[in-house]
Amino acid sequence: xxxxxxxxxxxxxxxxxxxxxxxxxxxxxxxxxxxxxxxxxxxxxxxxxxxxxxxxxxxxxxxxxxxxxxxxxxxxxxxxxxxxxxxxxxxxxxxxxxxxxxxxxxxxxxxxx
Amino acid sequence: xxxxxxxxxxxxxxxxxxxxxxxxxxxxxxxxxxxxxxxxxxxxxxxxxxxxxxxxxxxxxxxxxxxxxxxxxxxxxxxxxxxxxxxxxxxxxxxxxxxxxxxxxxxxxxxxx
DNA sequence: ATGAACCATAACCAATGGGTTATGGGATAG
DNA sequence: CTATCCCATAACCCATTGGTTATGGTTCAT
Numbered sequence: 001x002x003x004x005x006x007x008x009x010x011x012x013x014x015x016x017x018x019x020x021x022x023x024x025x026x027x028x029x030x031x032x033x034x035x036x037x038x039x040x041x042x043x044x045x046x047x048x049x050x051x052x053x054x055x056x057x058x059x060x061x062x063x064x065x066x067x068x069x070x071x072x073x074x075x076x077x078x079x080x081x082x083x084x085x086x087x088x089x090x091x092x093x094x095x096x097x098x099x100x101x102x103x104x105x106x107x108x109x110x111x112x113x
Numbered sequence: 114x115x116x117x118x119x120x121x122x123x124x125x126x127x128x129x130x131x132x133x134x135x136x137x138x139x140x141x142x143x144x145x146x147x148x149x150x151x152x153x154x155x156x157x158x159x160x161x162x163x164x165x166x167x168x169x170x171x172x173x174x175x176x177x178x179x180x181x182x183x184x185x186x187x188x189x190x191x192x193x194x195x196x197x198x199x200x201x202x203x204x205x206x207x208x209x210x211x212x213x214x215x216x217x218x219x220x221x222x223x224x225x226x
Numbered sequence: 227a228t229g230a231a232c233c234a235t236a237a238c239c240a241a242t243g244g245g246t247t248a249t250g251g252g253a254t255a256g
Numbered sequence: 257c258t259a260t261c262c263c264a265t266a267a268c269c270c271a272t273t274g275g276t277t278a279t280g281g282t283t284c285a286t
Contacts, residue, residue, distance in 0.1 A: 015137055022131035023274080034209050041233060054275060056234055075232045075283040086206060093199060093206075099147050136244080154263060167245060169264055188253040188262045 013066075013088040020065035021089075025050055026058045030067060033081040040076045126179075126201040133178035134202075138163055139171045143180060146194040153189045 021027060029048055033039055041059065045052040059079050062068045067085035071078045134140060142161055146152055154172065158165040172192055175181045180198035184191045 014140065015135065018131050018135035022128065022135045024128055025274080027127065031209065042231085050274085051276065052233075053235080053277085057274085060234090072233095077233060086210065090206065090210070093203065096144065096147050097199065097203070138244085155261090163244085164246065165263075166247085166265080170244085173264090185263095190263065 011088065011092070014092050016065040017067070017086070017089045020061050020067055023058070025054075026062060029055070029058055030062060030081060033068060033079060038071070038078045038080045040078050042076065044079070124201065124205070127205050129178040130180070130199070130202050133174050133180055136171070138167075139175060142168070142171055143175060143194060146181060146192060151184070151191045151193045153191050155189065157192070 021030075025048060029044055032044065032047060041052065041055055044059070045055045048055055048058075050058075059068060059070070062079075063070060065085065067082055068079045069082050071080065134143075138161060142157055145157065145160060154165065154168055157172070158168045161168055161171075163171075172181060172183070176183060176192075178198065180195055181192045182195050184193065
């Protein structure tokens with residue numbers, strides 16, 4: 001097709017992150033890790049509503065997106081939510097939230113900015 | 114499988130949003146709309162690097178995610194970025210960012226919170 | 227040494243998704 | 257009226273993905 005004149009992306013990290021967060025099960029797992037702290041795959045399986053292999057794969061994607069870290073201890077693997085993981089999309093939203101704010105002066109009660 | 118004991122999600126809006134933002138082309142289009150304001154499909158096609166039907170479909174998904182609005186005028190359809198669209202995930206990140214901040218006191222220079 | 231527990235990977239399936247070209251319909255220009 | 261432009265939808269292709277069950281490798285307990 002036509003040339004991609006606009007190349008405003010350049011951020012593969014955001015791709016990874018948004019894709020990782022776009023699945024409900026994955027968000028559920030991540031939220032649980034954030035709230036309850038480090039958990040084994042076993043514990044997460046009991047809580048996530050899907051099979052253990054699926055939990056492992058979800059954790060793999062979260063890890064590739066730098067949203068969790070893994071620590072192996074004996075036969076168990078403990079996963080922990082990684083605070084800095086959200087940074088790229090926080091930054092992305094800061095940039096475009098700011099542009100939005102500039103353009104539309106009436107934000108109609110959009111808080112959290 | 115086991116029962117989904119943890120039901121911390123309940124937010125289909127975040128699903129829609131994260132999924133919409135997880136594609137680079139879609140973010141490119143959205144960023145362009147944010148920066149340049151209302152644009153026709155024609156203009157977006159010239160700039161996005163993909164075919165016109167694909168632009169239409171991407172815009173459809175952005176619209177379903179409430180990230181853009183459409184205004185038809187004659188034979189052209191003008192799309193506009195919708196400021197409030199990001200609100201649900203801003204809120205989501207505020208909640209889990211806050212929990213994260215509580216749990217890990219050392220944020221290691223994560224700004225934008 | 228055996229067996230059980232925990233985890234990861236493989237093999238497979240149905241569904242979704244990004245991409246294309248082709249088509250059709252409404253609005254505008256000549 | 258006809259041709260053209262703009263957009264959306266359809267039909268199709270291939271890659272990815274969420275899910276499953278089956279398997280294999282470690283580690284722990286007995």
